[in-house]
Amino acid sequence: MPQTPSQREIAHDLLATHGILRLAELRDAGVTAATVSRMEKDGEVIRLARGLYQLPDAELDANHSLAEAAKRFPKGVICLVSALAFHGLTDQLPKKVWMAIGRNDWTPKPSDMPIRVLRFSDDLLADSVETHVIEGVSVKVFGVAKTVADCFRHRGKIGLPVALEGLQEALRQRKATPAEIARAADIGGVGTVIRPYLEALTANG
Known part of the structure; x- marks a missing residue:
């Protein structure tokens, strides 16, 4: 049986696809606020502003x-x-x-x-x-x-x-x-x- 992806994997995949996500969007996908908070602490995501997240290695557009x-x-x-x-x-x-x-x-x-x-x-x-x-x-x-x-x-x-x-x-x-x-x-x-x-x-x- 295929292994169910972890919350961290789900969050990473979503952010890799969409670039920037609101916490509410991550929660809708089954990722809890606590998981996002831990990911931020571990340097896996960066918080751009309140409730707004991105991967640390995301390529930043000039805009x-x-x-x-x-x-x-x-x-x-x-x-x-x-x-x-x-x-x-x-x-x-x-x-x-x-x-x-x-x-x-x-x-x-x-x-x-x-x-x-x-x-x-x-x-x-x-x-x-x-x-x-x-x-x-x-x-x-x-x-x-x-x-x-x-x-x-x-x-x-x-x-x-x-x-x-x-x-x-x-x-x-x-x-x-x-x-x-x-x-x-x-x-x-x-x-x-x-x-x-x-x-x-x-x-x-």
Whole structure:
């Protein structure tokens, strides 16, 4: 008869497959909190944050923090500077993960992971969402045109130079067309704000 895998083996296999797991997910698979605690003490797993675990030898993606944030807040969408960085549209290295959640979504408690949460209306939260797999985790990120428009919408929080850099790079790298950006800006209510910059950047072809 095949031997029943131990809780440690189950936890190891799951983490090897999925990259990052919540304690609740490990418990659902039959691994007790006590086992996970012992594994952490023995160096078999590392605790990224409260209730969030990973194997110590896991290959970290450059976007590791986005995977960690998405695991903690599955309803959230990566936005603003974090989305610009993900799409390769800024030299900024955000010290925190910028994440959009719904108006009535549960507010994340302060934790050892720096996450900056913004509340979006349901319409704006559902618009132009892409799903990317990072370290085995499905991560929702706003598309390029919407990210640029959102940066102008929240320029008071991130600074106009960052929003302008995102716009310039999106056009230069041809990751979004002027028409796509203008449409996203209109939907976000910043069409009149972004248009002069868009016209100036596209005037020379």
